[in-house]
Amino acid sequence: MSDYQIPEPEPKEIDERLAVELGQMAQNNVLRGHPSGDERCEGCRYYLDPSQDLSYCWHPKLRILVGANWWCQWWEPIPQDQA
Numbered sequence: 759m760s761d762y763q764i765p766e767p768e769p770k771e772i773d774e775r776l777a778v779e780l781g782q783m784a785q786n787n788v789l790r791g792h793p794s795g796d797e798r799c800e801g802c803r804y805y806l807d808p809s810q811d812l813s814y815c816w817h818p819k820l821r822i823l824v825g826a827n828w829w830c831q832w833w834e835p836i837p838q839d840q841a
């Protein structure tokens with residue numbers, strides 16, 4: 759029997775860098791993991807697929823996956839001709 763033990767997983771340098779970058783991005787865009795009143799990603803024109811709980815936000819300041827119940831300062835209603 760070997761004494762080798764599988765090391766516990768731990769964040770790498772890239773994870774620490776991405777955590778800082780994404781945290782700053784969230785702060786700069788006032789991105790929140792909850793709605794703001796009636797405003798939520800699901801009802802925002804930049805939320806790509808409102809049928810999904812998680813979808814791509816195509817706002818140029820974000821371009822990340824977001825949750826249907828999240829919100830940010832760039833929220834805009836879906837134009838009536840697209841609803």
Ligand code: SF4
Nearest residue numbers: 799802815817830833
């Ligand atoms: S712009 Fe903001 S509110 Fe709209 S989908 Fe993207 S993260 Fe959500």
